[in-house]
Amino acid sequence: MNSINFADMLIVLVAIAVVISMLLCYRSLREAHDWSLTDALSEEVELTKTDAAGTPIDAAGIPLAAGQLPLTITMMKASSSRFIALVGTVAILMLYVGFGLACLYRFASVNEIPDMTKAANFFYSGLVLFAPYLINKFSSVFSIFKP
Structure with a gap:
C-alpha cells in the first residue's frame, strides 16, 4: 500500500x-x-396594464380614450x-x-x-x-x- x-x-x-x-x-x-x-x-420590467382583450386600461379598469397615456406598472420578473x-x-x-x-x-x-x-x-x-x-x-x- x-x-x-x-x-x-x-x-x-x-x-x-x-x-x-x-x-x-x-x-x-x-x-x-x-x-x-x-x-x-429578477429585474424590473415596465408593463402596460391591459384588459383580457389586450386593450390598455386606466387604474379603474376603464379602456383608455384616444390620446391618453397607458398606465404602466413596474414589476420584478424572472x-x-x-x-x-x-x-x-x-x-x-x-x-x-x-x-x-x-x-x-x-x-x-x-x-x-x-x-x-x-x-x-x-x-x-x-x-x-x-x-x-x-x-x-x-x-x-x-x-x-x-x-
Missing part, C-alpha cells in the same frame, strides 16, 4: 476547504431573511439572461477550481507549473455563457430612445 504524499494531502485539503466555504456561503444565504435567489435573478449567467458562473467556477487543483497537484508533486495558455483559451470561450446577459444589458442602453 502506498503512503499518502504531500501533493495528495494538499489537494484533498484544498478541495475540502473549497467545498466547506461554498457550503458556508450557501447556508448564510439560506438563513438571510432579506435576500432571496428569486429576487436576485430574467432568463441572469439565470444563464448564474449557471455559467457556477460552471466556470467549477472548471476553474478543477484546473487550479490540477496545477497545484502538479506543482506539489513535480515542482513544475504547467503551461496554462490552452486552458486560458478554454476559459475565454466559456464567457460565451454570459452573452445573453450582456446583450440584454447592452440593449437597455438604447431604451432611452424609445418614445
